[in-house]
Amino acid sequence: MQISASDHETTVTTRGTRGPAVVLVHSLGLDRRMWDPVLDRLARGRRVFAYDVRGHGTAAGAPLPFTMAATGADLLAVLDALGLETAHVAGLSLGGAIAQTAAVAAPGRFASLTLMAAPDRPVPEAFEQRARLAETGGMTPLIAPTLERWFTADALAAGTDGVRYARDCVASFDPATWASIWRGYGGLDVYERLRDFPAPALALAGEADASIPVEGMAAIAARIGGGAKFEVVPGAPHIQTLERPGEVADALDRFLPSERDIP
Template sequence: MKITASDHETAVTVRGTRGPAVLLVHSLGLDRRMWDPVLDRLAEGRRVFAYDVRGHGSAAGAPLPFTMAATAADLLAVLDALELDTAHVAGLSLGGAIAQTAAVAAPRRFASLILMASPDRPVPEAFEERARVAETGGMTPLIGPTLERWFTPDALAAGTDGVRYARECLTSFDPATWASIWRGYGGLDVYERLRDFPVPALALAGDADASIPVEGMAAIAGRIGDGAKFAVVPGAPHIQTLEQPAAVADALAGFLPAEIDIP
């Protein structure tokens, strides 16, 4: 379905017809299809929504520059468009950064918060370098290094469906938009601002993540406080849903409430 998010139109994948609402926010460079491998499992007793972040997929034409404040406003606008007062929000990588930014701005819109392979502070030098390379050389020199950060060597060697999908997304990505997104990502400002977050939280790490190590996600859970749980998905790289979907779906389903049929 198509909806309006702030100053642009985006598409939303909807799965499930009853139960708690779950909103999924994808990683930088991909789109809402990143969640496809886990949607059926998550939709068991839940209503699940996955939308395209501005600059990606159906929202590729959204106005620039990309800022974290704008993406947080978009997330809240998506909730409004879906007529959801609150939702359980899960974000992976940039998606988790967006979710944290929105959670700082409007914590009462969150029934819970799930951060998957997601930072709570930027790495300005690395982010600026990725922006600069896109501006000077286009997307081609970025594809190999990005896929190596996202997937395990075995998945890359096998050329899995997930790897092929990610490669296609990167190949077609607009370099100027990519640069703007990385620079906007550098404005992430949530460190220590979710201390004692008033609803349940989960930090989910992959033990094969080349971008955000297990100890990094554990530290983020610690900074949220006693209300945050921490879990590790064995064998999962940075883009957890595309390489270990069953284990990721089990971890998310074990944390999220669901409407259960009672015989």
């Protein structure tokens, strides 16, 4: 369905009709379809929503420049448009950074927070390099290194459905928008700011993540509230849902409440 998110329109995929609300926020360069492999499982006893972040998918025409403050406000606007006072929010990579930004601004809107391969501080030099590469050479030079950060060598060699989908997303991305997103991502400002986060939290690390190693996600988990629950997804690379959807769905299903839990 189409909804308004701050200053633009976006599309929301929905699954489930009853139970706690779960809102999913995708990674940079992809779109809401990144969550497709886990949606049906999560929707057992839950209402699940996945939307396109500004600059991506059906929200590609949202106004620039991209900023973390704007994306955090967008997430809260999505909750408003869906009629959700609170929701269980899960984000992967940039999606997790967006979720943290919104959680700093409005912690009371979160029934829980799940971070999957998501940083709590930027790497400005690397982010700026990715922005400049798009501006100077377009998207083609970025496809291979991006996929190598996102997937295991085995998945790349096999050319899985997830790899093909991700390649198509990156190849078709507007270079100016890509550059603006990476520069905006460099403004992430949540480090040490969720120490008092009041809701349950989960941090999921990918065992084979080339971008955020297991120990890095463990440290991030320790900086949230009284310490987030921490799990490692066996064999998972950075884009966990596209290579280890079953294991990711299992971990989320264990953490997120559902109507099945109500006596």
